[in-house]
Amino acid sequence: MGKQYSILLYYCYADIQDYEAYREKHHLFCVENNLRGRVIISPEGLNGTVSGLKEDCEKYMAYVQSDARFADTEFKVEAHDKMAFAKLHVRVKPEIVHSSLRHINPREKTGTYVEPNEFKEILRNQPEDTVILDVRSDYEHSVGRFKNALTLDIENFRDFPEKVKEIEGLRNKKVITYCTGGIKCEKASAYLLEQGFENVYQLHGGIIKYGIEAGGEDFEGKCYVFDNRITADVNSVNPSVISKCHVTGVLTDRMVNCANPTCNAHIPMSEEAGWLMDGCCSDECRQNPERRPYDGTGYYQKNTNHYNPLKGVKREPAKID
Template sequence: MVLHNRVSAEELKKQLAAETFKRKTVSFYQYADIKDPQAFRDQLYLQLYDLKVFGRIYVAREGINAQISIPEHNYDAFVAVIYGYDFMNGIRLNVAVDDNGKSFWVLKVKTREKIVADGINDPNFNILKRGKYLNAKAFNALAEDPDTVIIDMRNHYEYEVGHFENAIEIPSDTFREQLPMAVEMMKEHKDKNIIMYCTGGIRCEKASAYMLHNGFDNVFHLEGGIIEYSNKAKEWNLQNKFRGKNFVFDDRLGERIGDEIISQCHQCGAPCDTHTNCKNEGCHLLFIQCEACAEKYRGCCSEACHEVVLLPEEEQAKLRKGIDKGQMIFNKSKQRLRPRLQEGNNPRT
C-alpha cells in the first residue's frame, strides 16, 4: 500500500464536504525516545488511514506532535491505537473547544529532525527536566500572585488575537528565536514564579525545560495549554482569564475562548480577529481581515493583489512563477510586509 496521499486536494475537500458523519478535532504530543521514527511513522500511518483520520502529524526521535480530526464513530478505536503504544498510553488528548469538524481534509504523517524546531544544539539539554505542571485551577491561583510573571510562548500573530491577562509577549514569529529571548527578558525576574503557556502544551513544556537549563528555578507551564485550560475552566466553573481567540494551525485558524475581540483588521482598523490568507496565491499573506474589507478586496491583502486575482489564471501563474514567499505573516510590530506591498498599494500603515 502507498503510505501517502495521491488524491488531489480539490477532490479530498469535496469528499470531506460530502461526509454525513461528524468529526472531532484533537491534538496531542509526547516527548519520548523513538528509536526508528520512519518505521513508527509508517505503522502509525496505516493504522490511522484505516480509521479515516485526517490531519498533520510529526514524528522525530524526540517524540510525536499531532493535530488531527477523527470520525466520531471511530474515536474509541483511535484512542485504542494511540494508547496501544507504551510511550503514549494514557497521554492527554486535547479536544478542540470550538470545532466544526472541518479542520483537516487529508492525513499527513512526516518524520522531522525535531517535533518542535528549537535551535538548541547543547547536548546537555534534557527535555525531560522540565517545569512544574499547572492545571487550570492552579494557574488561576498562581496568576494572582504579584510575584508571578506569565509568558506567552506562541508567535506574534497568535498573541495578537488572544492571550491571558497580563501575559508578556516574546515578540517573534519563530520558537527558536523566542527561547533565548525569553531567557534574556526574564533575567531581572529570576526570583519570581515564571508561568509559560502555549496552544496545547508542547512549546511551553520545552521552553520550561530550557529556562531550567539556563539557571531559572521557579518555572511552571500550563498543562495542556490554552485548549485544556479552556475545557477545564468550563468543567470546573472557573474564571476564564484568557482574552480573545486562540489561533489554531488548521483550516479553522482560530477558536473562540474569551468573549472579547482584542485585535483589529489590518486594513481598516475595525475590531476583528479573523485570520485569513491572501487570495492571491502569489502572496498568500496571513493577516487579519474584517468582512467589509474581505468584500472590498475580495479576500486580498492589498489593491495590488486584488488586481492580480482579477487576471486570468494563466497570467496569475506566470506572475507567481519563481516567487519565494518565505514566511508570509503580517507582523505589525515589525512591519513584516513584502516590499512590493509597501510601495503605495497597501492600506495597512
Template sequence: MKSYRVLLYYIYSPIENPDQYREEHHLLCLRLNLLGRVIVAAEGLNGTVSGLAADCEAYMAALHADPRFAGIDFKVDDAEGHTFQKLHVRVKNEIVHSDLPVDPLRQTGIHLDPEEFQKLKNDPDVVLVDMRSNYEHAVGRFKNAVTFDMENLRDLPDHVHEIDHLKDKKIITYCTGGIKCEKASAYLLAQGFENVYQLHGGIIKYGMEVGGDDFDGQCYVFDNRVTVDVNTVNPTIVSTCFRCGSPSSRMINCASPTCNNHVVICETCGHDYSGTCTDACLEDPAIRPYDGTGYYGKLTQTYSPLQGFKSRSGQRVTLEK
C-alpha cells in the same frame, strides 16, 4: 452533537525506530480515515488529526494501548467535518522544532493543570510568558502576558534577555497545546530562572476545562479553522483589522500566494478586498479566489492519503478496519 472530532496531542517518549513506527502509524490513520499532521521523532510523538467520532475514539484507544504512549493527554474538540484536507505522517528530528539544547524528559517546568493555573495566574508574584509565534499571540493571549516578537521557538534564545529582570518571579509559560512549553520551560531553567511553571495542556485545555477566563481574543490553531474561541467567561477582542483598524479577531491568510501572511481582516474588508492585506496583494495576478474563510489548502489533484506510505513487506495494502 457534531459528528466529527479534532484531536490535539503530544508525548515525549522514546521511539527506538522512528521510520518503522511512522509507517505503522500512517497505516493506522489510513484505516481510520483520519486526516491531519503527525510528527514522529526519536523523542516522541506530536499530532493533530480529525475524523469521525468513532474513528477518533479508536485512534485514542490504539495509542493508549501502546505502553510508550499510554500517558498521552488528548485535547478533544467537536467539528462539523474534517479540519484538514490531507494526511501527513512524517519523521523529523524533533516533535516541535526548537533547536534548544534541552531534554524535557530530564528537566522541565512544573506542570499546572487548568484549575491550578486559574488560581495562580493572578498572583502578583506571577508572570505569564507566551511561547508562541508573533502571529499567534497577535490574535489572542492571556491578559497581561509577556509576548515575544519571534517567528518560532528557535528564536527564543534571542529574546530571553527581555525577561532577565523577572528571574525573582514565578514564571508560567503557556502555548496552544503545551508542547512548546516542555522545551521552553526547560530552557528557562537552564538560563537560571528558578521558579518555572507551565500550563499543562495549553490554552486549548484551559478553555475546555475551566472556561478560559482572561484569555483575550481567539486561539490560533494549525488547521482550516485558523482560530477558535477559548474564553466563555469574559471574552474580548484584542486584535484589529489590518485594513480598516476596526476590532476583529478574524484571522486569515492573505489571498496573495506571494504574501500568504497570517493577518487579521474583518469580514467587510475581507469581502471588499478579496481577502488581501494590501492593495499590492490585491494586484497579484496569481491571487487565489477568496471564499470567506481565508484558508487555502495546497492543490490536491495529485494527492493520495497513501502518499509516503511504504509497505515493508512489499505487498499491496488492504485498508480494513
C-alpha cells in the same frame, strides 16, 4: 444530533528509533480509519492534531496509547460539527516542534505543571512576583492571549532562545509559561531553567485544556489553531475581542492567511475587508500573479506529498541530522 466529529490535539516526548517504519504504520492506521490532520513523527516523539468522527477518534487515541512508548499521551478533545482538515499528512521531522533546542529532553527537565483550575486562581489574583509568559509567535498572541500576559515579538518558536535575553530581569520572578497545547512550554520552560531562572512553571495542556477544564476565563480573544478553523473559541465565561482588522482597523477575531503565497502572512481581517482585498494583506500582494483564489475563509491547504500506504507507495527515508 449534536456534534458528530472530534478534533484531537496531543504530543508525547518519547524515544522513537524506528521513526520511518512507525510513520508508515501510523499513516496506514489513519487512512483505514478515515482520519485527517497533521502528525509529526520524530526521534524525540509525536505531535499531532487529528480530526474525524468521534468513534474513529476514540480508536485513534486507543491506538496511540496502546504503544508503551506513548501510553501516557494526553489528548485534548474538542467536539466539532465537521471534519477540521481536508487532507492527512504524517511526516518525519527532526523535532516534533521546531525549536532549535534539540539538546533538551523534557522527560529529564521541564517546568513544573500548573493545572487549569489552579491557573485560573492565579489569573484572578496574580501576585506581584508572578509573570504569565506567552511563548507563542506574534501572529498567535495577536488574536488572543491571557489577561496581563507578557508576549514576545517572535515570528517562530525557534526564535525563543534569543528573546530570553530580553527578559533576564525576570530571573527572580515566578514565571508561568503557556502555549496552545503545552508542547512548546515543555522546552521553553526547560530552557529557562537552563538559563538560570529558578521558579519556572507551565500551564499543563495549554490554552486548549484551560478552555475545556476551566471555561477559558480571562483568555482574551480567540486561540489560534492549526486546522481549518484558524481560530477557536476557548472562553465561555467572559469572552472578548482584542484584535483589529489589518485593513480597516475594526475589531475582529477573524484570522486569514494572505492569499499571496509568497507572503502568506497570518493577519486579522474582517469579512468585508477580506472580500475587498481578495484575501490579501496589501495592494501589492493583491497584484501578485500567483495570488490564490479567495473563497472567504483565508485558509489554504498545503499541497499533499501524495503518499498513500494503501497503494504501496514508499518515500525516500527522511534525513535526520
